[in-house]
Amino acid sequence: MARRPLIAGNWKMHTSLDEARALAVAVVAASNDLDDRDVMIAPPSTALSEVAGVVADSNVILSSQNVHWAVKGAFTGEISPLMLKDIGCKMAIIGHSERRHVFFETDELINKRIQGAIENEITPVFCIGETLSQREEGKMIDVLEGQVWSGLENVSLHNASQLVVAYEPVWAIGTGKTATENQAQEVHAYLRDLLGNIFEKNIAAQMRILYGGSVKPENIDILMQQDDIDGVLVGGAALEADSFERIIRFHK
Ligand code: PGA
DSSP states (O other), X not given: OOOOOEEEEEOTTOOOHHHHHHHXXXXXXXXXXXXXXXXXXXXXXXXXXXXXXXXXTSSEEEEESOOOXXXXXSOTTOOOHHHHHHTTOOEEEESOHHHHHTSOOOHHHHHHHHHXXXXXXXXXXXXXXXXXHHHHTTOHHHHHHHHHHHHTTTOOOSSGGGOEEEEOOGGGTTXXXXXXXXXXXXXXXXXXXXXXXXXXXXXXXXXXXXXXSSOOTTTHHHHHTSTTOOEEEESGGGSSHHHHHHHHTOOO
C-alpha cells in the first residue's frame, strides 16, 4: 500500500488568535480539493480550540506542539492527551529539537509522552535529528539510533498510522540550510530499516517518515520525489499562507 503523503505545519510560538484563525482558514481553502494527501497544522496552545472550529469538517488535521503522558494531574504548564482529544486534536509533535535543546527534554521524557499519546489515540509526530557537530564527527547514525530506540522503548503498535516519525537535522532547522535530497533520502531509508527492527516489517514499510528543516516552496518537489520521504514538517514557511499552499501542492 502506498504511503499517503503528510504535509505538516508547525507554527511554534507564533500567531495571535486572529492570525491563527486567518491562517487556518487559508490552509483549509488550500487543501480542500486535495484527496491524495494529508495536511496537518500545529498552532500554539492558545489557538488550538479556535483552530479546531476552523478545521472541523475539512481535510486538515489538528495537532498540538507537545503533550503530557498523564490524562490529568499536578503538572503545571502541560496539556494532557485527553484534553487534546476533547477539542478534536488528532496528533502531537513530540521531541522537537527545540524541546530537546532549549528545554532539555530527555529521551526518557519523550518516550513517556509518546506512550501517553498513543494510549489516548493521539498520533505522535516523533522528531529526531543530529546536530552539525555530531554529523561532522561521524556520530549521526549512533545519535539517531539512540533517539529512536529510547524514544520508542515499550511502544507497540497495531498499525502504521499510530505513529509518524520526523527526521529533522538540527543544523537545518530555521537556518535556511536544507539537507540535500540525497542526504535526506539516505537517512530516511536507514530509519525505515531501523523501524523494521523495532516493529513488524510491514508496519515500518507503511509508516510515514517526514523530513523537516528549512523546507520551502523551492525545495519541496525534489524532496517529495524521494522514495522514502513521505511528507514534511515545516516551520517558517508554514506561517505564510502562500508558501504553505505551494508546499501542500507539491508535485512528485
Ligand atoms: P523550519 O522549522 O522549517 O523553520 O526550518 C522546521 C521545524 O522546526 O519543524
